[in-house]
Amino acid sequence: MEIQQRTLIQKRIGIMKTLAWFLILWLVLAYARVQIWKGREMQKLALAQAVKTRTTPAPRGLIFDRNSNKLVDNRRALHLVIQFEDLPRDPGQIEALAAALQTDPDQLKRRVVAIRQAAGNRMLVLQDNLDDVAVARAEVLRARFPFLSIEVAPRRVYLGEDLAGHALGYVGEVTPEELAKDPGNYQLGEIIGRSGFEAARNDRLKGVDGQRRILVDNLGREVATYGVQEARPGRSVYLTMDAGLQQTMKEAFGATQGAGVVLDLRDGGILALYSSPSYDPNVFLNRLTQEQVEKYWDNPDRPMLDRVTQGRYPPGSTFKLLVAIAALEKGIITPATTFTCRGHKSFYGRDFRCDAVHGTVNLVQAIAQSCDIYFYELGARLDIDDIYNTAKKYGLTELTGVDLPHEVRSRVPSRAWKQQVKHEKWYAGETISVAIGQGANSLTPIALARFYAMIATHGKLLTPHLLYGVRQENSNDIDLFQPAAPKDTGLDAGIWATLDEGLYQVVHSGTAQASAIPGLTMVGKTGTSQVTSFVDKAHYASLAKKLRDNALFAGYAPRENPQIAFAVVAENAGFGASSAAPIARKLCQYWFIDRLKKPLPPPGAKLPDAFRLDPDLGGEDDVAR
């Protein structure tokens, strides 16, 4: 090789060497940027994907009735899930899994995508509440699909099934909408009360979820655990409800649709609350089948509606007591005032009818016989706003404040109401109908019961409530719930005596004689009204069922020393005296007589703190394995 050429090559090799070192410098700078400049950030990313916080769901508080009968229990249930970070990325894998689970692969793909895009590390529940066979099958699946895991979570068990569906409600996972509305209160995937008492007192029932910090590998498999914070279960809650009375009410209603509620006159505690048809809350813990959606949600009978607090019924004759109070307070009549009933009478040029020809009756007789003419006369002499103001004074226009969600306000019409809602002025003739509890009147059963409780307590407005107390965390003592102090309406003693006598005569000599109980003075007022608007009339017409009236009965017992007040509505059942009053009668029969007849246990035996509503449904120790 010639010298000249050789030096040229030497020079070029030198350039290459420099070039090589420059490339290495380039790499050094790139690594300096990632390792020194961005090192902290990358360390955080590494930790974020390796250290996971898994929530241990806290069991909700158990629910007992006032005698410690367990109504709602928790059980451990196993779910087949995919943790968020294990969600498969490979569509082929999802298809294989769908084939193994015998589900629709496209639907599963959509669910995987939805979960991955949702905020928070939510897991995908493939199958919930696994039984023994399903667990065995799931274990086999896990061998094939290592990203699957089996999670243990507490699960509600409603021991009474449809005994008190509406009162207890049920639970479900918090929805994204609720989460968006109140992010401070809920966590994603949290189980919250969806309806009934579970929803109304969710804050008392829910526990504090535990947390577990774990180290996971790239497949989300737990490699190590540290920092365990145990879940704190929710505290056990006692209801004012008496399971026996509730059971009596359920049986008394049978297939009859309607609603009934019994209040404890000492503090407004709800002893029984039943809406018929009832439902079994256990059903709503799972994803509903199409059949169940139709049965519960698309049913024209509206079984999901709590008729006690959300159903509004024209009160019929049970409203007459309020009209009587209005007339007496305004001085239009005295208890001795009489009107003559000839079976019908014309007011404002229209003929109004009565059920019978009652002759000349005073107020007590008019209440006892449920004479409409007497109250038409009062309606003709009262202004609608007089009735409204009286209703307002005695609590009929406000929410009762019951601790159940979505309570509906009762409606007593007024001029202002009609102007606002119908944009029409009030006609005096309408007051005639309102005076006997028809027209635009409509009351919830719980408001009606509260009104009769007001009469029973000489004018005290109670706050109906289901919460009795909460068991202390580390003892069996109960922190009793202090209900709101009753509001005194200042009902005049003379007026009260007249009403009390009238209600006594209803059962003693009037419309509800047949429902009298020997040895017990139950008093109350019957009522009959047209079928309400919340049941689909067209549906009944299509079934060729005869549209009959709703029957009502409201009152209290015993007369001498009232302890309970009640309101019962039997839908589509005809006269109040023939269908609603017998239900009330059975309630009183149980509460004052049968309940106290239960034999005591033999000496030395354990007091019955829990009569099992269904012996097959076990206690806390039952575990679905």
Added chain:
Amino acid sequence: MRERLRFLDSRMILPMILMVIMGMLTVYSAGRGTSQSSLWLKQSVWNLLGFLALAAVAAVNPLRTFRSALPLYILGILSLAAVLVAGHRIGGAQRWLVIGRLTWQPSELMKWLTLLFVAHRLGARPLRDITAWDLIGASTLVLFPMLLVLKQPDLGMAISFLPILLLIPLLKGLKARWVLAAVLGVSLLGVFSWQKVLKPYQKQRVMTFLDPGADLQGKGYQINQSRIAIGSGGLFGQGFTSGSQTQLNFLPVKTTDFVFSVWAEERGFLGVLLALGLFGAVISRILDTARVAKTAAETYFCVGAAGIITLHLVVNVGMVVGLLPNKGIVLPFFSAGGSSTLSYFLGLGVVMAVRYRAKTK
């Protein structure tokens, strides 16, 4: 003993030994708790065999080695053809020959055989007499095995043949008009094939190649995990077998393509500096050898060898940190693998033989 190993160049062999040890530790750490937990043992056997092969080749006069360049080249081409006909298939690619319990990847060795033959052919002519036709002929000798490798398909490996073409600027220098012509030609060809030749799915592949971030589930995911591993090494590293990215398997293919990420996570920036410094030392030493080589063919071989090592270094180390697209390419001395280890040692053995002959006259 010292006298016997006199043909081994200590300034090249010592950084190599250091890197091989670093590599084995890294493979050990990466394989822990996985099905590859004993891979480091296997790799140390390969390394040992590699050193023996290196010593054997280094002891041979390079002129004798060059003399068998043609039959070796033909043998290499035949082995690549055999791969395409009867190769072992793993995951859509047919790159391996299985002989008994041994899996051999002929393309690794073929790089060096091609370099050997091209260097030999160009070296046989006086530099002045080398024409454009000689260069085209040499390029063809490189492109033919490259095409066979592309057919497997193995783009990363095909790219690692390219440094051999470095010999052209070495001989002819870089003239601005040549560079311009090459750039123009390649871009015209690119535009033409993009519009007329490539099918949509092929375009998709090119796009993924150009922008790995767009494909976060596949290759982009790997790069992302690798960057996290490297970054969390920080300045001093997480310590031996203590990197969470490695130990918890977030890092993919961590014993081969991404082995340097493991090293970076465990040893930090200082470890990276050490490794890159050692590579720099080896590459410098090879280029120094090229300068002192006795014959033109020897010089060419050394330049090509430096090119191959540099390309592997830059593409692999640049790829795992996200500088370059994600292409499967191994890192010499670090990545586990029998064929590549043995091939590098054989190639560097020739470089050492060149150095020994230049030193001893």
